[in-house]
Amino acid sequence: MNRVFFIGAGPGDPELLTLQGAKALQSAKVVYLPEPFPQTFAEHLQGKDLLIPFDFHFDELVSMIDAQLESAPVAFLVPGDLTFYSPFQGLINHFSSRAEVLAGVGVANAASARLKRTLDLPAVTNRTLIVSPRTLGDTADSPSLEELAAPGVSLLIYMNNLPLETLVEKLLIGYGKDVPIVLLHRLGLPDEAIVEGSLRTIVAACKGEDYFALKDPGKKPALTLVVVGETLQADVDGSWWDYRREHIWKSRQEVEGR
Template identity: 60%
Template sequence: MNRVYFIGAGPGDPDFLTLRGARLLARCRTVFAPTPFETTFAEQLRDKRVLVPFDFYFAELQEKVHTFLEEGEVAFLVPGDLTFYAPFQGLIDALGERAEVVPGVGTANVASALLKKTLDLPGVCNRAIIASPRTLGDGPEAPTLRDLAAPGVTLLIYMNNLPLPELTALLRAGYGRNVPIALCHRLGLPGEEVVTGTLDDIVEKVGERDFFNLTTGSKRAALTLVLVGETLTATVDGSWWDHRREHIWKHRDGEGG
């Protein structure tokens, strides 16, 4: 039975494709690739039929997939991977056992690596919240980013559509103080830029740059991930390590971590 692979493609650069993803992609004759993957994956997509999934309504898309399945395996390149904010759940459900999901490197993973920061840190950040102002809803009961921001929280904000001064004001109200923030733009793509600062100085540091497609009139969510929280600048010494070594790790037999 030919299958449809939903391959976590990473944030853009094919270097972030997993070995499994690359092996399965190589088998597929037809690939649905959202922009800019048709360009950044040009080498991997050579000699394949490449379509943009968002060019079709759902029924049309399903029909196309079933037609292409008759002649070979089909892949969808999933930006980052399926874990957060991927639009393919309906199609995966409709395909049932024909669908296979291949995990990949999410945008948050790449941001954490570039910043060289773990997004939770004992004693500093004890929880992470993933959110987008586009999906919180706009009814009177809907939470805002202010409700989610709080001391001890690392916030990962996808698809931001708020002007930066408005975003920082909400976050400052939620955290109740000035905290570090990082804007991670076009990770793994040409034009990659990371701007770090605090809620108090990030607007000035960003200046005229439009990281959120707010001045272009584009309806597309910008390729910018916003990270907020004290873990972004905190540093730790070896005492946490030694405490765990003394009380946990050395009492385990042959187990990692």
């Protein structure tokens, strides 16, 4: 039985495709993928039929995939991977045992690596929240961004649809102080831009660039992730390492007799 693979493709750099993902992609004849993957994954896509999934209604898509599965596996290149903000759950449920989901490098993982920063730093950050102002607006009883932003919180903000000035105002209310913020625009793509600053300086640092495509009449996806929180600038010395060595790792080592 041929399968539909939902391949976590990462932010767009084909080097971040897993070996498992590459193997599944190679087996497929038809590949559903969003922009800019047809360009960035070009060398993995030669001889395949490429389709944009968002060009079709659900039932139409399902009928096409059913027919395509008759002759070969079908692949979807999922931006990042399925874990956060992925629109493919309905298709995965529909294809059930014929659907296979392959983990990939989420944009959050690639951002952490690019910034060389862990997002939950003991004694600096005690929780990391994944949010989108867009989905927070979906239900009346959702907490506001001002309520979620707070000292000790790292925020990963996807699909921002607020003007940067408004976003920053809300974050300043929540944090109650100036904290570091970074915009990672088109991470892993040839025109990647990283803008770093603090809540009070980031608007000027962006120099009027429309990183969230709010002025784009075609409503093109902006591909900008925002990361906020004290961990981005925190100084880390060896004391936390030694604390763990004394209180956790040493006793494990003794138990294991090493």
